Amino acid sequence: MKIKKEKVFPFIIAFIFSLFISGAFSQTVQAEKGDENDPYLITTDVTYAPFEFQNDEGEYIGIDVEILAAIAEDQGFYYELRPMNFSAGLQALESNQVDGMIAAMSITPEREESFDFSNPYFEAGPVLAVREDNEEITSYDDLDGKTLAVKVGTTGAQLANKLAEDYDISINQFEDSATMYEDVAAGHSDGTIDDYPVMAFAIQNGLSLKFPTDPEPGDVYGFAVNKGRNPELLEMFNAGLATIYENGTHEQITSQYLGEDTEVAEETGFFGLLADVFPDLMNGLWRTLVLTFVAFAISLVAGTVIGLFSATPSRVLNIISDIYVTVLRGIPLIVLAFFMYFSVPQLFNIQINAFTAGIVTLSLNTTAYIAEQVRGGIAAVPVGQLEAARSLGLPYAVSMRKVVLPQAIKIMIPSLINQFVITLKDTSILSIIGIVELTQSGRIIIARTYESGAMWIIVGAIYLTIITLLTKVSATVERRISND
Known part of the structure; x- marks a missing residue:
């Protein structure tokens, strides 16, 4: 027919x-992982100063970024940064779209079920922040009937959910810290909870918020790989981390962003x-x-x-x-x-x-x-x-x-x-x-x-x-x- x-x-x-x-x-055939032709893919949240952010020259800088760079140089491996928001980064790591993640990521028992973590490289606790002119909230007891802004998947969000068990709190969730802070500054939320160093850096650079309470006990941050994958990358990170602790590079990096001599951004209009x-x-x-x-x-x-x-x-x-x-x-x-x-x-x-x-x-x-x-x-x-x-x-x-x-x-x-x-x-x-x-x-x-x-x-x-x-x-x- x-x-x-x-x-x-x-x-x-x-x-x-x-x-x-x-x-x-x-999918192309890959060379040896971690060399110049096939670098490790590392995701990070580049909207989380001072740990990771982009400067006015378009370069990725911050505590996490510079620690990773120092470790890679010490251990001799190549990597490529893949910036995305925190929750998407977790999914990318879990789906093996990236090989590792460094994003001020707290090591928690829940996360250890899905990821393998390095030795801790930083310790920081979450803290409550409110608008600079807010005189109503001076402690957690004043949060009844209030709204808190949190970042999805963070320890700040976990603390807010825990507080919501004891107080009548509404929670607004955001994908990045900058938007979360602006939500509070604009009066849409009464307060926010985030890691103390991040919030302190933002306030130092002109964000009109203040701390009515002391920071909570610190969580430790770690570099993460997917469960059972890239053990050699984790070993190199731990070895390099020990080196930069020993030679003072780690202290030099953190003090650059959190020390008293940290430069404050000037307003340009x-x-x-x-x-x-x-x-x-x-x-x-x-x-x-x-x-x-x-x-x-x-x-x-x-x-x-x-x-x-x-x-x-x-x-x-x-x-x-x-x-x-x-x-x-x-x-x-x-x-x-x-x-x-x-x-x-x-x-x-x-x-x-x-x-x-x-x-x-x-x-x-x-x-x-x-x-x-x-x-x-x-x-x-x-x-x-x-x-x-x-x-x-x-x-x-x-x-x-x-x-x-x-x-x-x-x-x-x-x-x-x-x-x-x-x-x-x-x-x-x-x-x-x-x-x-x-x-x-x-x-x-x-x-x-x-x-x-x-x-x-x-x-x-x-x-x-x-x-x-x-x-x-x-x-x-x-x-x-x-x-x-």
Whole structure:
């Protein structure tokens, strides 16, 4: 039996697309771990000064970062930092997306069930902080009916939950310390609990909070690897840690950030801040645009194919299209990002870098919406157009390509422009898996400057400018196509 080309073609396209997606997950053969060509991947939370943060030159600095660097130099291994928020870092370590984690991470019995820890390299306890002008809260007994801001997965959050057993406390949870502090400073929460050195450093650098109570007994921080994995990395960390304790490097690093001679950041004003952080924001914007254009280009091809599936006479292709659109539109983008970056590596025992996971996440999500727009555009073309073409003896595929699709494209353009803008804004969600795009760049800058109000105005203005320019360009293209 002769098979018609127009029925085979969609299957070929679908097969090629599936090969492309699966190719993104391919795992290369690795050299010896820890050498220059295959460094250890270490995650850290770069919004947790003074332990880890980014300076105005874009370099990662802080107690944890410099301790790791000193140990790596002493032991002769190479590593690459993978910044992400604390809870995402824990998931990345658990799913073997990274080899180790150093992020002011307290060694607790619960965590020791999932991770192997190094010897302790720092000791610090959590402390309660309130607004500078707050005279109501002077002890834990004053927390009845109050709201506390905490950072997800930290000992501060654990202490808040413990206090909530004895007092009527509401808890707001955040992914980074800077946002948590600003929530209190803005009056949305009455207080916050975080590690004392972190909060003291923030107050020293201008954060308008104060301590109504003394710090709790200290927890010890440790470097972590996944349970039963990378024992050689843990051994090297412990050996290097002993060395830097002995030669005084450890004390030198900690006193640099927590000593009396610690430099305090000077206020530069709005325009001074803009000048200082502009290069960092432009780097973040570049990543945002790359993510958007690459993902949208992939989605435009894939979405057109899947959209055509729904318009073909084939019942099988109709079902495939319907299932894809229903499933992918029904999954929140943040859940899809977590699935691609954390669950897929565990299921298939592979590693996927954050950028690839981000591209695939955006592409899968955007494809579903473009497929619906293609289906709607085709449905909007009067059915008589297709019937007239077929009555003239044109095959189905030719009738679609020459008659229906040109009209459908003009109908779809406004929706596609809108989808492009949505995809651009959706890139901000990918910061959750460690991609330093524009929004995450803003968070990192806030972590060192504590200028959240001015920073979000700047970030918002950049988004508004770019989206307005792209919309104008797209509108011009739309008018030209419509006039053809």
